[in-house]
Amino acid sequence: MRGGKPKKEEVTSGRPRELSANDIAQGLAVRVTRMGVKLPLGRGASRLWGRRHWALRDINFEVQRGEAIGVLGNNGSGKSSLLRAIAGIISPDEGEIGVAPDLSAAILSPGAGFQPHLTGRENVYNSSLYQGHLPKTVVSKFQEIVEFAGIGAWVDQPVATYSAGMRLRLGFSLALHLPPDVLMIDETLSAGDTAFRARAKELIEQLISSERTVLIVSHNADTLRGLCTKGVVLDRGRQIAVCDISEAIETSQSISLQRETPSLAIRGGCSQASKVTQELLALQKQLGALQTKAMMQAQAVRESTEGYVAALEEVIQFEKKRTERGRDVAPPSSGVAHATQTNEKVYRKLHDTKAQRREALAEEQRLDMQLADLREHLAGLQGQLKGL
Amino acid sequence: MTKMHEHDRLGRVRRSVGLDRLRYIYHLTALRIHSEIRNYSLGFLWWFLDPLINTAILYVVTAVILQMRNEDTALNILIGLLVFRFLQSAITKGAGSLRPAFKLSERLYVPKYVFVISDVLAEAFKFVIGTTFVIALLWLLGGGDVSAPQVLIVTAVAFLFSLACASLVSVAAGLVRDVQVAIQYAFRLLFFVSGTFFSLEQVPTEWQTTFLLNPFALLIQEYRVALMLPEQLNYAFLVLLMAVSLILLAFGQWILIRYDRVLPKYVI
Numbered sequence: 001m002r003g004g005k006p007k008k009e010e011v012t013s014g015r016p017r018e019l020s021a022n023d024i025a026q027g028l029a030v031r032v033t034r035m036g037v038k039l040p041l042g043r044g045a046s047r048l049w050g051r052r053h054w055a056l057r058d059i060n061f062e063v064q065r066g067e068a069i070g071v072l073g074n075n076g077s078g079k080s081s082l083l084r085a086i087a088g089i090i091s092p093d094e095g096e097i098g099v100a101p102d103l104s105a106a107i108l109s110p111g112a113g114f115q116p117h118l119t120g121r122e123n124v125y126n127s128s129l130y131q132g133h134l135p136k137t138v139v140s141k142f143q144e145i146v147e148f149a150g151i152g153a154w155v156d157q158p159v160a161t162y163s164a165g166m167r168l169r170l171g172f173s174l175a176l177h178l179p180p181d182v183l184m185i186d187e188t189l190s191a192g193d194t195a196f197r198a199r200a201k202e203l204i205e206q207l208i209s210s211e212r213t214v215l216i217v218s219h220n221a222d223t224l225r226g227l228c229t230k231g232v233v234l235d236r237g238r239q240i241a242v243c244d245i246s247e248a249i250e251t252s253q254s255i256s257l258q259r260e261t262p263s264l265a266i267r268g269g270c271s272q273a274s275k276v277t278q279e280l281l282a283l284q285k286q287l288g289a290l291q292t293k294a295m296m297q298a299q300a301v302r303e304s305t306e307g308y309v310a311a312l313e314e315v316i317q318f319e320k321k322r323t324e325r326g327r328d329v330a331p332p333s334s335g336v337a338h339a340t341q342t343n344e345k346v347y348r349k350l351h352d353t354k355a356q357r358r359e360a361l362a363e364e365q366r367l368d369m370q371l372a373d374l375r376e377h378l379a380g381l382q383g384q385l386k387g388l
Numbered sequence: 389m390t391k392m393h394e395h396d397r398l399g400r401v402r403r404s405v406g407l408d409r410l411r412y413i414y415h416l417t418a419l420r421i422h423s424e425i426r427n428y429s430l431g432f433l434w435w436f437l438d439p440l441i442n443t444a445i446l447y448v449v450t451a452v453i454l455q456m457r458n459e460d461t462a463l464n465i466l467i468g469l470l471v472f473r474f475l476q477s478a479i480t481k482g483a484g485s486l487r488p489a490f491k492l493s494e495r496l497y498v499p500k501y502v503f504v505i506s507d508v509l510a511e512a513f514k515f516v517i518g519t520t521f522v523i524a525l526l527w528l529l530g531g532g533d534v535s536a537p538q539v540l541i542v543t544a545v546a547f548l549f550s551l552a553c554a555s556l557v558s559v560a561a562g563l564v565r566d567v568q569v570a571i572q573y574a575f576r577l578l579f580f581v582s583g584t585f586f587s588l589e590q591v592p593t594e595w596q597t598t599f600l601l602n603p604f605a606l607l608i609q610e611y612r613v614a615l616m617l618p619e620q621l622n623y624a625f626l627v628l629l630m631a632v633s634l635i636l637l638a639f640g641q642w643i644l645i646r647y648d649r650v651l652p653k654y655v656i
């Protein structure tokens with residue numbers, strides 16, 4: 001638990017704070033302010049005294065009651081850590097998280113604490129207990145949970161005898177039928193078969209329409225667009241944007257694409273950053289195409305040079321042979337005609353290959369100039385983005 | 389039906405709602421016991437079979453092979469094993485209880501100390517059943533001198549001591565797996581030096597006081613006094629052990645509560 005003692009005023013006690021009456025009156029459900037989470041590196045005992053890195057830093061956003069927010073970002077961007085911090089599983093190392101005191105917040109955890117040797121029925125009570133619900137809470141919902149999971153009489157069989165899909169459906173059904181006030185879904189929407197996924201999505205839509213606050217982590221743009229209104233974009237533990245879900249998806253996709261090319265940092269306001277990023281990406285695509293073209297052109301130059309050299313060698317050989325023949329014996333008339341034809345052919349070939357090489361070199365030069373211009377333009381945009 | 393955490397935030401039981409927390413511990417303990425019974429075909433019968441089989445084995449080794457025999461050898465071993473197995477299981481299981489809690493902590497908030505308490509309580513429940521069985525056995529065989537208040541006092545001290553140890557080592561074992569292995573070795577040593585299969589009288593007189601400074605030896609000896617001997621408990625030592633246990637318990641629980649949301653960061 002070491003790794004640089006943080007300043008006292010920066011550290012929260014670990015429990016998310018309660019929002020003020022004023023915030024609650026304004027319909028606020030969750031507020032994250034300058035929040036940062038440090039996680040240890042290494043493994044085993046060395047994690048206790050080893051280096052720690054900021055898994056999240058300087059995160060600021062608010063969630064209104066009944067709002068559905070998508071959390072986007074590449075793998076390792078800190079999405080799960082953010083949800084864990086809001087759920088109160090881990091404490092922030094700086095800043096704070098505020099949650100309305102009348103609301104419970106938890107991550108959807110299908111099948112948490114399932115024990116294979118216990119029956120489905122026993123595991124429903126078991127798992128719900130871990131999720132904070134006493135057995136009497138579950139009794140009234142039990143039938144609904146089993147019906148939604150579609151496992152029928154299997155509910156009294158040990159979970160070890162279930163198929164993976166059945167186990168997942170039961171866990172998901174339980175979690176969705178006893179949801180907290182602030183429901184957080186972390187990549188679990190792809191559970192089960194198509195029919196079950198459709199029913200689960202329908203149930204989540206019902207939860208959202210019933211004014212439940214929802215935070216969803218998903219890589220599926222369509223799911224997020226269909227369920228959420230707002231998006232929080234994270235990249236390497238930093239908050240990139242909090243904006244409309246479509247813009248957030250665009251920004252997140254831009255970051256993903258950006259990762260595929262040499263790294264360019266994208267930071268700043270959502271709209272402007274998105275606009276500049278789009279331009280930058282278009283230019284990068286252009287640059288990529290031009291670079292391919294230039295490479296092909298360089299190959300063409302090499303080939304034409306080889307052709308020209310081969311033609312030149314042919315001419316030299318021809319001239320050498322002609323000199324030898326002229327010195328020894330005079331060629332017959334048919335031989336002269338042949339020599340003239342060959343002469344024309346090798347010299348024409350030399351002329352043609354030389355012309356081709358010249359054209360290829362000129363094209364290569366033109367492409368190099370275009371590339372230099374494009375690179376300059378890109379550097380300008382990169383600077384602009386950094387400024388944002 | 390309302391949710392348990394109806395007035396709570398973040399899906400956890402609120403500290404001030406003590407009754408709900410107690411209910412939570414109760415249900416979690418019941419779940420542990422139920423799960424253990426269901427895990428074996430013979431279920432709870434193992435709670436009786438385990439000490440009986442171990443007593444038979446130790447009796448053969450000590451009384452038959454080593455000729456360390458007196459009239460109460462079998463009962464001494466049975467009581468010694470019962471107490472030692474309780475302390476061993478409670479501390480070992482309590483120490484290991486944070487691992488599953490950390491696994492759940494990937495997605496759920498679970499108060500860690502509740503897991504330690506419920507694990508020790510589940511073992512205490514089995515111990516109470518075992519003690520009742522021994523009392524019934526003594527009554528049937530016509531031996532022993534059972535003093536119910538003394539049994540209750542020693543049980544309370546044993547419970548406090550095991551909970552204190554479990555709370556303390558649970559954090560270390562939760563963070564570093566090797567601690568769990570070290571605990572196994574520690575118990576192997578304690579088994580031989582705590583009077584599990586021999587009585588206090590068999591220890592040289594000059595060593596007896598030192599011997600009783602070992603809490604395991606003290607609790608085993610006091611159980612024998614409460615169940616079999618017409619003597620008074622060693623209250624001075626028991627009060628001392630209880631005081632130390634309370635301090636350790638308070639410290640262990642303070643760590644578990646203080647670092648409740650920090651510990652999951654360190655476990656992978």
